[in-house]
Amino acid sequence: MSAGERVEFRRLRPGDPNWEELTELRARVYRERLEFDPGELAADEETDLHSFVFGLWSRGVLRSTLRVTPAGAPRLEMRELGVFPRHEIGAPDACEITRFAAEGHGLRYGEAVVHGCARWMLLNTPITRYYAYGRPGPADYFRRALGSVVLPGRDFGIAARGVDNYRTLTGTMADFERFTAHVRSHFAPDSLFPPSASDGPARLAASSAG
DSSP states (O other), rough: OOTBBBBEEEEEOSSSSSSSHHHHHHHHHHHHHHSSGGGGGGHHHHHTTEEEEEEEEEETTTEEEEEEEEESSSOOOOOOOOOOOGGGTTTEEEEEEEEEEEEESSHHHHHHHHHHHHHHHHHHOOOOEEEEEHHHHHHHHHHHOOOOEEEEOEEEEEETTTTTEEEEEEEHHHHHHHGGGGGGBBBOTOBOOOOGGGGGGHHHHHHHOO
């Protein structure tokens, strides 16, 4: 990553021209780093149809992605795992975040897609809170770098993956935006990020008009 690098944040939908690139990035990262069985990703298409899926590009190459699924969606991965809080199912302001993946200068690109996601969600949806899960290392990174909170007493395992210590996380889109705001200084001023919902009506109106 070079100083002044221009990146572009976008929302994607299944069937979009870059969709295959996104699913390939997902598969590589989850297979090589997390030792996922590729078959586990087979059910993603149904979930993707009811989710907000985002990507970050640099020099025409997809560098990072994540998925936001509203708590009222027909399928929630965390609900199927039995770890999404029952009282939150269907809550209009809650979601789960899954399929976070980044390559290259992973942390910077990863934080950049999180930043874009938070700004986009706060501007375009009623969703303000999220749940997620991860192994101890990534969970600690989310806590330190992204403002997530590890829920005590909510660890769980997935036998098929050979993991018995997943952490359950929660947090807010506002903290996501705040904790990752520094990434904007690492990219060119004309990088494409969504406007912030906190910029005020005049700024948002100007952005919409563009």
